[in-house]
């Protein structure tokens with residue numbers, strides 16, 4: 001029922017976790033971002049930002065033509081509302097989940113992504129940049145740890161906020177963080193990691209993942225983009 005355009009990165013895992021949790025039927029369409037699949041015209045039609053994940057729902061609730069959605073946060077909200085799970089309907093519960101979901105989209109994901117970039121992929125090691133993003137990662141881990149001190153999950157009951165945050169925390173070593181410094185976060189992380197749906201989602205990733213590391217050609221595709229690349233697509 002759902003076509004998922006996917007590559008096994010944290011943003012991709014969020015959606016396979018959701019789909020595995022709910023049992024919605026889906027087909028994975030790999031978007032090899034290191035080879036430039038994100039610039040294919042068919043993909044850009046549903047994801048104009050040339051980023052995965054994106055979905056096509058072939059059986060929308062209104063019975064109309066297929067609906068496409070890009071941006072992992074928008075996809076999670078769309079799917080949660082479609083199935084009526086993992087995003088509360090009451091205004092207080094919904095606001096609480098949405099604030100943490102958007103916190104992930106605007107903070108945790110982008111900052112940890114920059115951490116990965118400057119620590120692992122940048123051709124020169126710039127101490128100021130590495131330090132800035134390792135510190136901001138550390139601060140964000142502290143915020144999450146504090147939230148989880150008073151709550152079993154990120155925003156009350158298990159929700160799309162947990163699914164959005166978890167795949168970023170999986171890479172804590174690469175982000176120069178120690179989970180033992182964040183006991184509530186560590187407790188939550190272990191509980192998330194043990195969920196059968198999360199295990200299945202990461203198994204799916206293995207079916208798709210290319211074994212090679214990031215090639216120089218892939219770095220050129222991923223890290224040199226400007227508005228000119230957007231104009232050149234059409």
Ligand SMILES: N[C@@H](CCC(=O)N[C@@H](CS)C(=O)NCC(=O)O)C(=O)O
Pocket residue numbers: 009010011012033038050051052053070071072073105221222
């Ligand atoms: N804000 C977007 C971020 C998506 C994103 O950055 N996807 C990356 C992989 S994790 C991608 O598709 N990169 C392709 C590129 O940089 O051209 C979301 O949450 O969906």
